[in-house]
Amino acid sequence: MSKALVLLSEGCEETEAVTTIDLLTRAGIEVITASITQEREVLCSRGVTILAQKSFAQIIDHQFDVVILPGGVKGAENFRDSIQVIEKLKQTHDQGHLIAAICATPAMVLQYHNLFPHAIMTGYPTTKSSFKHWHDDRVYYDEVHRLITSQGPATSIDFALKIIAVLAGNSKAAEVASQLILPTGIASYSN
Template identity: 70%
Template structure:
């Protein structure tokens, strides 16, 4: 059965983190849906790139996904933090045993702010380190017990996406996607 991923988008989200994750998961054969947290499909990202979301929140709210993904970007993370319907969706997904993945500002501004994973080890944008109870300095980190994947920022987007692929599918699938890329040193190639 094909794995299902949901990438939430918000005005001000980080386009590199959103698009890289969508692209790499799609390459792995994961069915990726990207949806606005509001009822407006047009998203203006943090650097002015416009993305047209496939869905709006009301169209995905009652659907189940294997992973829910939050890109960062300061304004985008603030919008995620302030969306009570999104926070409720994250809580329901976590209670159902699904994975939550967040990168850059979102681990601190959303997951930590709402204390969604009080005992989880996480990483995030390095300047947000003080917001974390249990900090990891890794480029990407999977807390298996809490089923949460976090990563640090735009340049770790590939690490983030490959880790999601590894956890949803396996290391072989991550290696197959990694082989299609010209990866810089420091990114796990899974070879």
């Protein structure tokens, strides 16, 4: 069974976090949520509080098949400014595992720290000028760099389905999409 880590930070975008957590769980992927601080209660960008399962210290030495960063400007700033988060991303990537980031985090974390200098990414459209290699798709999977990026809250379902497709296959992503009653062709997991 694949194992996913969803990092949570004060000010992160709750739609992006919860949608991803929910869909990966539906796919049978073990999802661990962890606050990047010692406080497990995380106040998100729209005032919703999420209770993370773990603190960062509890998961720092664990390996995951994917590390996921939801967006939200304040949340992305907190991820960007955490040396431990950046080291976790580098470690995960160096082990050949997947990194997935949505909304503000591709620009404010991945590009800011130049973690994937040659990768093609997408992100929140107003951050386009921050990227060396931009793609206009709602979700983009750079297979060479094992990196999935996405544009924002409305792309959260496609983002989660792409993670499922990469970790568990297109048929599992299609199964989860059918549970959600998605119109045919809406999800980018099959591309």
